[in-house]
Amino acid sequence: MKISFIGTGTMATAMIKSIIDAGIFAPSDIMGSFHREKKALEVRDTLHINTTISNSEAVKFGDIVVLSVKPQIFESVANEIKDYIRDSQLIISIMAGIDVETLQRNLLHKKVVRCMPNTPAQIRQGMTVWTATKEVEDTEKNIVKQILSSMGSEMYVEDEVYVDMATALSGTGPAYVFLFLESLVNAGVHLGFSRRDAMELVYKTTLGSVLFAMQSGKHTAELRDMVTSPGGTTADALYELEKGGFRTVLEKAVYSAYKRTLYLKELNKKKGG
Ligand SMILES: NC(=O)C1=CN([C@@H]2O[C@H](COP(=O)(O)OP(=O)(O)OC[C@H]3O[C@@H](n4cnc5c(N)ncnc54)[C@H](O)[C@@H]3O)[C@@H](O)[C@H]2O)C=CC1
Numbered sequence: 332m333k334i335s336f337i338g339t340g341t342m343a344t345a346m347i348k349s350i351i352d353a354g355i356f357a358p359s360d361i362m363g364s365f366h367r368e369k370k371a372l373e374v375r376d377t378l379h380i381n382t383t384i385s386n387s388e389a390v391k392f393g394d395i396v397v398l399s400v401k402p403q404i405f406e407s408v409a410n411e412i413k414d415y416i417r418d419s420q421l422i423i424s425i426m427a428g429i430d431v432e433t434l435q436r437n438l439l440h441k442k443v444v445r446c447m448p449n450t451p452a453q454i455r456q457g458m459t460v461w462t463a464t465k466e467v468e469d470t471e472k473n474i475v476k477q478i479l480s481s482m483g484s485e486m487y488v489e490d491e492v493y494v495d496m497a498t499a500l501s502g503t504g505p506a507y508v509f510l511f512l513e514s515l516v517n518a519g520v521h522l523g524f525s526r527r528d529a530m531e532l533v534y535k536t537t538l539g540s541v542l543f544a545m546q547s548g549k550h551t552a553e554l555r556d557m558v559t560s561p562g563g564t565t566a567d568a569l570y571e572l573e574k575g576g577f578r579t580v581l582e583k584a585v586y587s588a589y590k591r592t593l594y595l596k597e598l599n600k601k602k603g604g
């Protein structure tokens with residue numbers, strides 16, 4: 332079985348490394364298409380996969396074709412490749428804000444998987460939410476599951492509305508976490524720690540807390556109470572966080588990313604005609 336990537340950037344490269352590491356595809360069975368020859372040669376030399384600057388060549392190569400270009404150029408890429416897609420091929424899209432109906436209509440193809448991965452896939456710790464059209468067979472769904480599992484965890488959903496929601500929560504999620512980490516590290520530096528020590532304290536505290544929350548199975552409010560001594564330091568810090576609207580700001584941010592996903596979806600539907 333062969334797989335092609337249309338647009339071999341950050342996310343596609345993470346997927347390619349994962350499927351090679353997991354032994355699902357050999358480099359010789361992978362093709363990546365590129366915008367520029369120079370980048371294609373660089374990747375060919377490092378990952379030892381096949382490369383091309385022709386999207387139609389890439390489509391002809393794979394049994395599975397992954398669409399990993401930016402959503403803004405989907406329409407022009409679809410026009411370029413639609414006549415080369417075979418009925419038997421499985422199309423996997425990782426593009427944000429392009430729904431199944433728009434994919435099917437622009438590609439003139441029914442067998443489609445839409446998924447939303449995230450960047451921790453680069454170290455095989457990603458989280459991907461995905462759905463498939465009824466034309467995708469169970470054996471093909473199993474292959475998709477294997478591909479996505481090689482990048483970390485995966486969650487299948489029947490209704491694609493959850494893929495839109497996941498775009499705001501888990502797809503965009505790493506950016507929220509990185510901003511949180513950056514703020515805490517800065518707070519540590521403000522107190523007087525070296526940046527290196529502050530990073531170690533913050534990263535390990537965050538990692539330990541996440542693992543504790545996952546393994547204890549307790550509600551986070553209960554875990555928070557365990558830290559909060561009467562008249563102690565935590566109560567003061569939490570008071571300031573609530574006063575500053577920490578939860579509300581976070582919820583509004585996620586909701587705003589969700590609205591943006593829906594906006595992009597509508598925009599791409601209209602563009603597709
Ligand atoms: N970066 C992220 O955290 C996530 C991104 N996504 C989705 O993944 C897709 C790719 O995102 P990234 O990898 O971050 O972007 P990227 O910009 O790193 O990758 C896109 C690649 O497409 C190439 N390209 C541009 N025009 C092309 C053309 N006409 N034909 C072929 N290739 C072309 C670019 O040179 C680039 O390498 C997007 O649709 C995005 O919505 C999904 C989940 C998370």
Ligand SMILES: O=C(O)[C@@H]1CCC=N1
Nearest residue numbers: 427498499502503504
């Ligand atoms: O910002 C974006 O549009 C992409 C989709 C999810 C994460 N990054």
